[in-house]
Amino acid sequence: MPRGRYSLHDPHDHSPLGNEHFHCATGPSGWRYVSQLTGPSGTPAGSVDLAIDDLGRPIRLQLQRSDWQVRGAAIDGMTWVRTDPTGEHATEGNVRAHAFTGASPAFYVAIARLLRLSPGDEAVRIRLVSFTAPVLAPRTLDQSWALVARTAHATDNDPLEVDEYQVSELDTGEQYAVHLAGDVVLSAPGIELEDLESPPSSFGAS
Helix, strand or coil, X not given: CCEEEEEEECCCCCCEEEEEEEEEEEECCEEEEEEEEECCCCCEEEEEEEEEECCCCEEEEEEEECXXXXXXXXXXXXXXXXXXXXXXCEEEEEECCCEEECCCCHHHHXXXXXXXXXXXXXXXXXXXXXXXXXXXXXXEEEEEEEEEEEEEECCCCCCEEEEEEEEEECCCCCEEEEEEECCEEEEECCEEEEEECCCCCCCCCC
């Protein structure tokens, strides 16, 4: 069960945004990721709870930021309920999309698991629902994912396979690299792995 800490920063000006303290685990029915967010000063800033099934589909998502909350799941596409800070109003949403995304590293792992690409495969287009901090505003976007390299790195135990993905934002043309090792993000825009108490888990064969 990997447990550790990501540091978060603005991918454009690199100003610090805080930390994400996480643990995650694979199981026979899928994968779950739970984290607590802290701001640059260390104050609590929210939480993430994402569970996907063995096919990579989100079966439960719970986000909390600045007293805004989102609960979602893969039902007739992506379905969610967003609640305001007072708790008096809730709005429902549904979009024909493949998965959720957002600032948390959890979403990169979940999308990679859903796509299950192999090196050399053609890029795959995917439609996502993103929730933007701090008010968790929903936005539908399209990305293109390609697995450009898979490299084995020697460790004290088994070799560690690192996957390098090229992700393209189809609405802006922006491209960037995401490096994953099992269910841990090694690096991505705005994300750096700072501490890891145990090795990443492997999902095994597709």
